[in-house]
Amino acid sequence: MNGMFHSLRSYNYRLWSVGALVSNVGTWMQRIGQDWLVLTVLTHHNATAVGTVMALQFGPPLLLLPLSGFAADHMDRRKLLLWTQAASGVLALGLGLLTVFGMVQLWQVYGFALLLGCVTAFDAPARQAFVSDLVTDDVLANAVALNSASFNAARMLGPAVAGVLIAAVGEGWLFLINAGSYGAVLVSLWFLRLHELHTEARPERTRGSLLAGFRYVWLRPDLVAVLVMLFLLGTFGFNFAIFISTMSVTVFHGDASQYGLMTSAMAAGTMCGALLSARRQFPGMVLMAASAAAFGASVAVAAVMPTPFLFAAVLFFVGLAALTFMTGSNSMMQLTTERAMRGRVLALRIAVVMGGTPVGAPLVGWVVDHFGARWALGVGALAGLAAAAVALGYLVRHRQLRLRWAPGRLRLVIHPAPEDITAARVAAGERVT
Secondary structure (H helix, E strand, C coil), X not given: CCHHHHHHHCHHHHHHHHHHHHHXXXXXXXXXXXXXXXXHHHCCCCHHHHHHHHHHHHCHHHHCXXXXXXXXXXXXXXXXXXXXXXXXXXXXXHHHHHHHCCCCCHHHHHHHHHHHXXXXXXXXXXXXXXXXXXXXXXXXXXXXXXXXXXXXXXXXXXXXXXXXXXXXXXXXXXXXXXXXXXXXXXXXXXXXCHHHCCCCCCCCCCCCHHHXXXXXXXXXXXXXXXXXXXXXXXXXXXXXXXXXXXXXXHHCCCCHHHHHHHHHHHHHXXXXXXXXHCCCCCCCHHHHHHXXXXXXXXXXXXXXXXXXXXXXXXXXXXXXXXXXXXXXXXXXXHHCCXXXXXXXXXXXXXXXXXXXXXHHHHHHHHHHHHHCHHHHHHHHHHHHHHHHHHHHHHHHHHCCCEEEEECCEEEEECXXXXXXXCHHHHHCCCCXX
């Protein structure tokens, strides 16, 4: 098995990947159906309502951050995931039944979004940290990248299927299919070889354990820089549900099939980004700076595209840049964080990405409603460029990034990343770079 897929040698990781792929297809079908239901059935093209749904769904990871990170580090992650995945399936079933029987109302969608957000607050950090229980650290970056590839393969297939099914049978059946897809994850979790899991003794529950993740990150300027970038992009840049749905409906006057195909076009780019990331052993800050800048530039180009086909083509590059950054930040934060702290650090990462949505999604929706979808894309472009500026600031301050004149040309000089960013130094309270 070549280097791009070598983490699949692990039986546990292969089994988990299959279950996750099936579930992710269902999840993306529900996301498309939910956005389309709110935008075209329950409201008259109200982007603010879509933003409110996103805010309710992605706000709880921020509010529940200390508890969710603590649970991911101190509880049995496999058992925690069994509960959270089952709860997500029950919520999808409930919304599906209400929609199929024609009883769904906007306030009910808001309620289900809030409940799902509370479940996701505990599920997401445990699920991301669980990858390190399935494989050894030497292939962790590859496993994280392949996880992203699986997620984005589903992101290509799910919206395309959703667009067809919405026109054929309606949004409710998408929710019911998603409810059934959670069974694949539950089966994979149940049949894992427990003796092959790479688990360590859980950290002791001491006073201050809930806040230990904050102190850990505060002593790491590289992690602080990545979290600031994630906040900018997660709050103002990654509102794809609003960007794509409103461009499709209000600018290009398309139907659900066009919306699904546009989402799949971006997902194709994210899939390529994930596969390319699988070849990298360790992503660094330079890559994250470049991918954030590329995201900002490609979103700016998408904002001025005159036809849906050109818009979809540019979305491929938007997805490529976005996934390169997200996979790089995930791998970097896991590989440079000690195992005992990974759950709390990843919970903080997820809270920053999702927690910005309650601020950014309604704001972007308001921009769409008052100025148009193209101006909202301009907000996303500025977020990407601002994130790239944060990365450059870190590189200049902590890695001595400089332009120097060499014989005949200018050269970019940067000090290598320190190899001794270790748990021992951080635990000792020494500020590292």
